[in-house]
Amino acid sequence: MIAPMNSTNSTIEALVLDLHEIGAVQFGRFPLASGRVSPIYIDLRLMISHPAVLRAAAVAYSHVLATLSFDIMAAIPYAGLPIGTAIAIETDHPLIFPRKVTKSYGTGKSIEGKWQVGQQVVIIEDLITSGGSILKGIAALKANGLVVQDAVVLIDRQQGGVANLQAEGYRLHSVMQITQLLDILETHGRINASQHQEVRQMVRASQA
Secondary structure, eight states: OOOOOOSHHHHHHHHHHHHHHTTSEEEEEEEOTTSOEEEEEEOGGGGGGOHHHHHHHHHHHHHHHTTSOOSEEEEOTTTHHHHHHHHHHHHOOOEEEEOSSOOSSTTOOSEESOOOTTOEEEEEEEEESSOHHHHHHHHHHHHTTOEEEEEEEEEEOOSSHHHHHHHTTOEEEEEEEHHHHHHHHHHTTSSOHHHHHHHHHHHHHHHO
C-alpha cells in the first residue's frame, strides 16, 4: 500500500520501496544481451499490473515535467507507453508515440496521436542505460517535423546514457538515479551492504 506523500523525496522513497515489493527491482545474477551478467534487474513493465504503483510513478514524473517547457509528450514503446498514458491522465498533457514499425496500411502512420509540425516534444521513457531507444525515438519524431530537447525517465542507470544524449544535443532528466535507489533500499533493509556495493561497482565499471 502506498502511503500519502508530502514531498518529492518521500514520494521517491515510497516509490522505490514499492518497486522492490512488486519485483520490479531484483538482485541476483541476470544475463544481459551483451553476454555480461548484472547483479540487478529492473523491469518497470510490472507497474502495469499494480495501478497504485503506476499512479505513484506518474506523480513522480509530473514533478520533473513541471520544470520543463513543452507542447506534447511522446512515449517510447513499449515500456514507456503505459507510463506515458498514466502521466497524461495525471497531468492532462497530450500524448503521442512513435511506432516501432510504420504502418503499411491505412494512413501509413509512423506516429500515433494528434500533433502538429513544429511542436515541442518531451520524451517519456521508463529508464535509461545507453540511451539508444530514446535516440531512435527522437530521430523518428524529428523526421516528422517535431522538435525535441528533453527526455524524462524514472531511473537513470548511470551507465553512459546521459552523456550519449548530451553528445547529440539533448537533455536527460530523471526522477532518480540508480545509486539513490540503492541507498534507499539499503537504508530500509531491503538489500545488504554487499549487494549495494556490487551494483555500485558495476556502475563505476560501465562509466570507466
